[in-house]
Amino acid sequence: MKKGTVRKILSALQSTSGKDFLNRLTLQLDQAIDADYTFISRINIENHSSTTLSLVSHGKIADNFTYSLEHTPCADVSDDSLCVYPENICAHYPKDQLLVDMKVEGYIGTPLHDSQGNVMGIVVALYETKIEDPELVTSLFELFTGRISAEIERMEHQDALTKLNSELEQKVSERTLKLQETLDQLKASQNQLIENEKLAALGRLVAGVAHEVNTPLGVSLLANSTIESCYHEIKDAFSSGALSKHVLETNLETINEAQETIGLNLSRATELITNFKQLASDFHIDELETINLSEWIDALLSSLQLLINTSDIELIKHYPETNIELITYPFRLAQVITNIISNSVNHAFDQDATHHKFIAIDVHTNDEECIISLQDNGQGMDQDVTSHIYDPFFTTKRGVGGMGLGMSIVKNLVSDSLKGSIDIDSKPGEGTRVNIHLPKKAAA
Ligand SMILES: Nc1ncnc2c1ncn2[C@@H]1O[C@H](COP(=O)(O)OP(=O)(O)OP(=O)(O)O)[C@@H](O)[C@H]1O
Ligand SMILES: [Mg+2]
Known part of the structure; x- marks a missing residue:
């Protein structure tokens, strides 16, 4: 070697x-x-x-x-x-x-x-x-x-x-696939459940509306039959030549009252149905738009100014200095804010409240979302009211203008159409704060 x-x-x-x-x-x-x-x-x-x-x-x-x-x-x-x-x-x-x-x-x-x-x-x-x-x-x-x-x-x-290793990888990918399939099935069932729940909610709503509409229609029918019997009384008296001034006058008065009742009740029924249509989200006319939030809120508030001023309430606004651009459905957002403000006007303050009343609007923003807070310094709500506030037809003002649809519409609009969320912070004696969280872009 x-x-x-x-x-x-x-x-x-x-x-x-x-x-x-x-x-x-x-x-x-x-x-x-x-x-x-x-x-x-x-x-x-x-x-x-x-x-x-x-x-x-x-x-x-x-x-x-x-x-x-x-x-x-x-x-x-x-x-x-x-x-x-x-x-x-x-x-x-x-x-x-x-x-x-x-x-x-x-x-x-x-x-x-x-x-x-x-x-x-x-x-x-x-x-x-x-x-x-x-x-x-x-x-x-x-x-x-x-x-x-x-x-x-x-x-x-x-x-x-x-x-x-490759056998293990194969096993892992097989298991992952199975898990994914199970997850997809779960998602499908979840979507089905949500759809069922939506249908059930719609069913409850329809039943509620039917019930509500039934009352004014029943009253109208009753008033109509009163008019009918007055008509026959006048006609019979006239045919027999016994129509006195007194009979004519009392019957005409009754007819007038009944006709007023019918008018009022039919408008109430129409109002109910209009609100129901709103609730059922038939909003295809409203399209996604880019809005400058503070300018847009200012314009909206000016249209509500009359309502607020007559109640002697001060409107306080806090907007960030920089412009906030929001891609959203303006008509629906306007409905949300209008409903919340009119609630403050209608429910927060007693007629004889003497303290300085205000409604404050604050706008905050971060990378993903924009938060619009509406706060009043009114009487607030107890736990019982806040827990039912989104239920359709829940109102503490039945018979005096309240239909109990406002907050239920608000909730539907915010979560379904505007793709956001809403929370309420309220205590008796401490006023109410409603926070609306909106994504910077409501997906189409
Ligand atoms: N800012 C508030 N202060 C005190 N209570 C409120 C306030 N907002 C809502 N509420 C209470 O919540 C209930 C439900 O409100 P919602 O807007 O759904 O119905 P409504 O105002 O009574 O009727 P509608 O809005 O259909 O005219 C009200 O009846 C009221 O008792
Ligand atoms: Mg309301």
């Missing part, structure tokens, strides 16, 4: 691993021992076969292949013996056709052991001529067997790990 051979081999192997390591080592060994073929092979005991992991043929890396161990010297090596045949190998293994075909003369094979001490592979050198220095070959092979075995084991562990 030339001086420095081992150092040369080692330096060629620096920072290599896996297949690259095996190929470089086989090439280096092949050069050092001057063989015609050198290979490192993995033994498969069950198949009684051997598969090369790296093969050098006449100085060059060649394609790997698998061969049967039957009748070969490699079988003896894999039985854990060092085989050295400097010449005439085919005479010892005449049935090894491969050796015969390759015209191999000399053979040296060394077993490779795994960490448990079992033979896992072999390193083999084949010569087409007699081997001059077999000891050099065996000693060089033996020098590297431990390193080769360790690298093969490491590669196999890594392959197993990669396989396990």
Whole structure:
């Protein structure tokens, strides 16, 4: 062996691993021992076969292949013996056709052991001529067997790990898919439930409206039959020539009263139905628009000024200095603010309240949303009222103008159309604050 051979081999192997390591080592060994073929092979005991992991043929890396161990010297090596045949190998293994075909003369094979001490592979050198220095070959092979075995084991562990990892990934993605499907199903059921709940709410609303409309219609019918009987009384008296001034006057008065009752009740029914239509969100005329919030609120408030002024209430406004642009449905937002302000005007303050009354509008904003707060310093509400405030037809002013639809409309508009949320903070004696949270853009 030339001086420095081992150092040369080692330096060629620096920072290599896996297949690259095996190929470089086989090439280096092949050069050092001057063989015609050198290979490192993995033994498969069950198949009684051997598969090369790296093969050098006449100085060059060649394609790997698998061969049967039957009748070969490699079988003896894999039985854990060092085989050295400097010449005439085919005479010892005449049935090894491969050796015969390759015209191999000399053979040296060394077993490779795994960490448990079992033979896992072999390193083999084949010569087409007699081997001059077999000891050099065996000693060089033996020098590297431990390193080769360790690298093969490491590669196999890594392959197993990669396989396990991809199996695991496969399992995770299968589970994720199943979870996603379950989640989709849940979402579908949730949407269905929400739809059912909306329908149920609409059903309750329709029933409520029907009930409410029934009262003015019933009264109108009654008044109508009163008119009818007056008509017959006048007609009968007239036909019989007995129509006195008194009979005519009292009947005309009754007819007049009944007709007024009918007028009032029919307007109430119309009002109820208009509100119901509003509640059922038939708002296709209102389109998304970009508004400058403070300017827009100012314009809205000026239209409400009369209502507020006649009640001797001061309007206090706080807007941020910078412009706030909001993409929203202005008509619906106007309904929301109008309903809340008219509630403050109608419910917050007693007729004979003497303190300084105010309604304050504050506008705040952050990156995602804009908050409009409407606060009055009126009498506030108790827990019982606030817990029912969004129920359709809930009012504490029945018979004196209240229909109990205002806040229920507000709630529907804010959460469904304007894609925001609403909360109320109110305590008896401390006034009421309504906060409307709106996204900077109400999705279309
Ligand atoms: N700012 C407020 N201060 C005190 N009570 C309030 C205030 N806002 C609402 N309420 C109470 O909540 C109830 C429900 O309000 P809502 O707007 O839904 O109906 P309403 O004002 O009575 O009738 P409608 O709005 O249909 O004319 C009111 O009757 C009132 O008792
Ligand atoms: Mg109201």
